[in-house]
Amino acid sequence: xxxxxxxxxxxxxxxxDKEIIKNMNLTINAGEVHALMGPNGAGKSTLSxxxxxxxxxxxxxxxxxxxxxxxxxxxxxxxxxxxIFLSMQYPVAIPGVATNNFLKHAVNxxxxxxxxxxxxxxxxxxxxxxxxxxxxxxxxxxxREINVGFSxxxxxxxxxxxxxxxxxxxxxxxxxxxxxxxxxxxIVADGVNKWHNNDNALLIITHHQDLLSRxxxxxxxxxxxxxxxxxxxxxxxxxxxxSGYKTxxxxxx
Amino acid sequence: MKLTEQNITxxxxxxxxxxxxxxxxxxxxxxxxLPTAKTEAWKYSFGAVGNxxxxxxxxxxxECNGHxxxxxxxxxxxxxxxxxxxxxxxxxxxxPRGVSVKPLVETIYDGDIKPYLNKSFAMEKFPFAxxxxxxxxxxxxxxxxRDIALDKPIVIRYHQHNSQNLFCNIRNVIVLEAxxxxxxxxxxxxxxxxxxxxxxxxxxxxxxxxxxxxxxQKEGKARCVSLNSVQQRSNSNYKCFVKHNECALARHESYIxxxxxxxxAEVNGVYQLVNNGVSDITTNILHLAPHTTSNQLVKxxxxxxxxxxxxxxxxxxxxxxxxxxxxxxxxxxxxxxxEVDCKPELEIFADDVKCSHGATCGDLxxxxxxxxxxxxxxxxxxxxxxxxxYLQEVLxxxxxxxxxxxxxxxxxxF
Ligand SMILES: Nc1ncnc2c1ncn2[C@@H]1O[C@H](COP(=O)(O)OP(=O)(O)OP(=O)(O)O)[C@@H](O)[C@H]1O
Ligand SMILES: [Mg+2]
Numbered sequence: 300x301x302x303x304x305x306x307x308x309x310x311x312x313x314x315x316d317k318e319i320i321k322n323m324n325l326t327i328n329a330g331e332v333h334a335l336m337g338p339n340g341a342g343k344s345t346l347s348x349x350x351x352x353x354x355x356x357x358x359x360x361x362x363x364x365x366x367x368x369x370x371x372x373x374x375x376x377x378x379x380x381x382x383i384f385l386s387m388q389y390p391v392a393i394p395g396v397a398t399n400n401f402l403k404h405a406v407n408x409x410x411x412x413x414x415x416x417x418x419x420x421x422x423x424x425x426x427x428x429x430x431x432x433x434x435x436x437x438x439x440x441x442x443r444e445i446n447v448g449f450s451x452x453x454x455x456x457x458x459x460x461x462x463x464x465x466x467x468x469x470x471x472x473x474x475x476x477x478x479x480x481x482x483x484x485x486i487v488a489d490g491v492n493k494w495h496n497n498d499n500a501l502l503i504i505t506h507h508q509d510l511l512s513r514x515x516x517x518x519x520x521x522x523x524x525x526x527x528x529x530x531x532x533x534x535x536x537x538x539x540x541x542s543g544y545k546t547x548x549x550x551x552x
Numbered sequence: 553m554k555l556t557e558q559n560i561t562x563x564x565x566x567x568x569x570x571x572x573x574x575x576x577x578x579x580x581x582x583x584x585x586l587p588t589a590k591t592e593a594w595k596y597s598f599g600a601v602g603n604x605x606x607x608x609x610x611x612x613x614x615e616c617n618g619h620x621x622x623x624x625x626x627x628x629x630x631x632x633x634x635x636x637x638x639x640x641x642x643x644x645x646x647x648p649r650g651v652s653v654k655p656l657v658e659t660i661y662d663g664d665i666k667p668y669l670n671k672s673f674a675m676e677k678f679p680f681a682x683x684x685x686x687x688x689x690x691x692x693x694x695x696x697x698r699d700i701a702l703d704k705p706i707v708i709r710y711h712q713h714n715s716q717n718l719f720c721n722i723r724n725v726i727v728l729e730a731x732x733x734x735x736x737x738x739x740x741x742x743x744x745x746x747x748x749x750x751x752x753x754x755x756x757x758x759x760x761x762x763x764x765x766x767x768x769q770k771e772g773k774a775r776c777v778s779l780n781s782v783q784q785r786s787n788s789n790y791k792c793f794v795k796h797n798e799c800a801l802a803r804h805e806s807y808i809x810x811x812x813x814x815x816x817a818e819v820n821g822v823y824q825l826v827n828n829g830v831s832d833i834t835t836n837i838l839h840l841a842p843h844t845t846s847n848q849l850v851k852x853x854x855x856x857x858x859x860x861x862x863x864x865x866x867x868x869x870x871x872x873x874x875x876x877x878x879x880x881x882x883x884x885x886x887x888x889x890x891e892v893d894c895k896p897e898l899e900i901f902a903d904d905v906k907c908s909h910g911a912t913c914g915d916l917x918x919x920x921x922x923x924x925x926x927x928x929x930x931x932x933x934x935x936x937x938x939x940x941x942y943l944q945e946v947l948x949x950x951x952x953x954x955x956x957x958x959x960x961x962x963x964x965x966f
Binding site: 351352353354374375376378379380384385387390391393394395396401404405408409412461465 | 918919920922923924925926927928929930931933934937938940941942944945
């Protein structure tokens with residue numbers, strides 16, 4: 300049975316008075332992996348922020364349902380607790396906040412939302428260690444201030460670590476592959492595949508084939524000028540890699 | 553009743569030198585008057601001094617039979633000295649060898665205080681210190697003898713209860729002899745808005761001595777001003793940490809004279825005012841000898857209609873070569889009605905010096921807040937975590953972990 304996790308219907312959104320998302324439609328069902336590819340500045344990250352509720356984005360039309368909930372009415376933290384996770388293109392550094400502390404706050408916020416007792420320091424550390432080990436993240440890094448001075452690749456692995464800890468229903472990976480070396484790409488892909496199952500869904504925003512060859516997408520969308528202009532199977536990504544966006548964008552005009 | 557017309561008799565009025573000193577204090581205050589907008593050192597906070605019309609000095613002996621602060625537990629394991637309603641509570645302090653604390657009056661009669669009293673500042677510049685001199689009586693003289701290192705901090709607590717319109721003047725003279733080491737915690741626990749609490753600490757640090765001076769202003773409605781006048785001899789260390797919580801006026805003024813080579817001074821501070829009130833941290837550090845160093849880091853958080861003031865003066869005398877003076881003030885201003893005033897002043901008369909000053913004032917970072925929210929942390933907690941992190945940098949400067957923990961527990965929840 301097909302169960303939609305995310306339904307974007309006729310969505311339009313503005314940022315700084317500029318219309319970026321224009322009448323967009325997309326449905327992602329449980330168990331699916333969708334890839335969203337498109338030229339720089341097309342509005343992919345904007346979409347990810349609209350989905351996660353970042354302030355400063357004005358919704359000018361349409362609606363978004365997340366597991367049947369009216370997403371646009373929810374606060375960012377409610378969306379996160381309800382199961383939306385965004386691995387950010389540019390993760391934010393927070394000086395003065397130790398990574399493990401930050402993660403504990405996040406995990407316990409979600410547990411509280413789910414009506415579960417909060418984890419104490421020891422319980423949390425145990426959980427963190429197992430998850431971090433899979434992603435080859437050492438204890439040293441977990442003691443550092445979150446994302447402060449982290450390399451590009453380290454930041455991306457830290458995002459996936461958070462995904463693994465929070466076990467979302469929908470993960471949006473915004474260029475999770477950028478800045479990753481070959482080994483790290485494999486580690487990240489393995490981490491994502493380990494989490495992915497028939498109850499959750501994935502939206503991968505990427506410019507490259509590499510991650511998609513490790514996390515097989517069910518659908519590939521070409522996104523340009525604020526909406527999806529073409530969708531296809533995984534071969535569309537391969538085709539894109541060869542021909543570039545131009546043919547598709549031109550064909551549409 | 554006017555501040556200068558209290559019509560009271562104090563202990564020691566029969567001692568000519570003391571009577572003369574009090575008289576001088578009164579005259580100095582009469583000349584300057586209460587601070588106004590024109591008083592440079594008070595231009596941001598003079599208004600918070602408020603009404604002084606009804607203030608009175610209480611000369612009756614302190615008789616509380618120990619009830620005045622029974623509820624208070626010690627904040628950290630420490631030697632405790634208590635003041636209740638401006639009066640020294642008890643006269644016997646269980647102190648280790650080489651450390652003495654005497655009531656100020658006693659040292660006035662035996663003359664021990666004479667080489668120190670009013671020797672570290674000029675009253676003309678400090679109106680409240682002038683008043684403090686005019687009404688000199690309460691206070692202590694603390695001496696840590698040569699080579700003695702105190703094993704525990706000394707806590708000086710100021711309490712107040714059932715007191716209306718009280719004008720408390722307390723003078724503490726703190727002397728660290730050569731190579732002595734001590735930690736002093738001042739804990740101001742006063743919640744009476746009709747009272748004015750006026751402390752002057754005169755601190756004399758002999759060669760190679762080290763004093764760590766902490767001050768916590770507890771949340772309340774009080775008006776509390778203080779002058780901390782420090783004289784430093786060669787290679788002495790003075791490290792001060794101030795924590796102001798919300799109250800009508802909390803002013804901590806440091807006046808630090810580095811008289812000899814190798815002296816080191818540090819003033820760090822944190823203030824957190826959520827609704828109302830004024831925090832004023834004012835420093836004046838005088839590098840009067842070569843190879844002297846000072847560092848200041850003050851961070852604050854202002855919300856509601858509160859006001860945070862930082863005035864930092866660094867003076868480097870002509871022959872104070874190879875000195876360093878650094879200063880940084882940063883504030884989070886979380887509301888439109890709040891106010892943060894920062895006035896750095898550098899007067900540099902030597903050429904071989906390293907000096908810096910900086911000031912920032914801003915809101916919480918929106919990207920950081922959203923990042924935390926996007927991980928499920930509610931906005932309220934995200935703000936609290938960011939504020940704690942912001943202030944932690946200053947708390948990290950405290951090397952006594954017990955004190956650091958205690959001060960961290962006294963952080964305000966936003
Ligand atoms: N706060 C803002 N103010 C003004 N313009 C903005 C703002 N945020 C985004 N934009 C603009 O919106 C457009 C879409 O940006 P977005 O980051 O969503 O693109 P993208 O598809 O993710 O691109 P890339 O592949 O380079 O990451 C860009 O033209 C960008 O400059
Ligand atoms: Mg982007």
